[in-house]
Amino acid sequence: MSILIFADQAQGKIKKAALEAVQYGAKVAQQLGTTATALVLGPADNAELTALGNYGAAKVLHVADARLHEVESGVFTKIIAEAAGKEGAQVIVFPHNFDGKAIAPRVAARLKAGLVAGAVSYPDTSNGFVVKKNVFSGKAFANVNITSEKKIISLIPNTFPAVAGSGTATVEAFTPAVQDADFKVKVLKVETVSGDIPLTEAEIIVSGGRGLKGPENWGILEDLAKALGAATASSRPVADSGWRPHHEHVGQTGLTVRPNLYIAIGISGAIQHLAGVNGSKVIVVINKDPEAPFFKAADYGIVGDAFEVVPKLTAAVKQLKGN
């Protein structure tokens, strides 16, 4: 018996959400009296692999096949199922990010393993195997019992921040049988916004809405984001008007984010927007309308003109950070 964690990588670097999943899997392993094995697919530095020991992995299975640079859900499913069999994995953990959402359901169907997608708790094994998950777009939780023998949990990023300890993991090369013909979906091109922090992994997000009046005014928001080391986001009307690219759109139809700090500037806080951000640990709202519904969901608020408040806030942050 063991716990298997799918630790996804981008450009050879293990993703932050994957480190969290490894740490989570290691804790579940401890809970069940077994060990955690992390599975990394695609080329990655050896240092990245051994570092997974710091998050509790006892063993790292690595498939260094360059064809696995991008996710092909069918191929990845085959490999993960093979690794699960080899390791006798009772529980498989995925990060609930784009990769996890693409693969975990396939693996669940292949192994007939009950899936809790979007978990926010450790399993409670006092009466079954119950995991808490987000439902109704963050407006409620469901406690879900996995009744099958094999179990799959995909963990919402930034639920349990990864803290590096000092463990060691043995790295083992793994060569599953994968044919070229298995790659049915071929990636032609990857377009990522280089240099920016992916929103789903950002610890701080500064987000703007229609209250900023136009794309030319985004400078004040970007200055604040830069001072905080934050990623920038937007509300739906902003993305729909083409002021900002779609991949920055946060909300029901856009991205769901869960940063430590979400600063909403000139966003009224429609229920559809809140659905994408209500998992944030701390929410700050800056809006000149004291009746903006977002204030009800906020921890801190400033009723005031963004064009005056935001530059002052940037200056204050810079002062705090000593530059």
Add this chain to the structure above:
Amino acid sequence: MKILVCISKTPDTTAKIAFTDNNTKFNEAGVQFIINPYDEWYALVRALELKETIGADVHLVTVGGVDCDPIIRKALALGGDEAFRINADSADSYYIAAEIAAFAKDKQYDIIFTGKETIDYNGSGIGGMVAELLDLPYVSIAAKFELSGTKATINREIEGGEEICEVSLPVVVSCQKGMAEARIPNMRGIMAARTKPLAVVEPVAAETLTSIVSFELPPAKAGVKLISPDNVDELVKLLHEEAKVI
């Protein structure tokens, strides 16, 4: 060309979320039900666009009881050709996927569209499970879908960007914003939908692998702490010292 669109009944996005029966059941009192927005706005409408441009039969499938019929009729009013309701409780995602896969198995669909997730259980699992059960390629969370003959070019969202990929049909695709623009049914569509076929299909034997024990609501927020716009230093101090997030 045959396209299957999987649709699901969900509470309206603005519905009040509350539970009954000792927090084991969603309280449906006063709640309006809709087609899950991702299924309707993106999966179904993209299928209809393909029908209009290259010609296709658009079939709809849902797993649920007779209370799903109004949303199925709406999907027919938007332009779906035929609908199938698998007459069973939508118990868990594996069960639903197994029913849809058994239904679709011998019907030679070229494309199976689903929404990227439902807005109630947020499982995001049906597309991937159906693909695996039918041994088909799967592209998740697609924002664009173009066809050229039997090859599809699909943009799928990844962390901080997009991946453009190519796949030969048949394929299963889960859809999100960007795929298509939402539509509203017109009167002709609504009239036509009344006489379009809606077949009730009996379920096959399938397992459930999970069960919901209970629901809970998140703890209420303590209330917003308002800071004067003339005193932003105070906000920075609170974020640093009290909330400890900067």
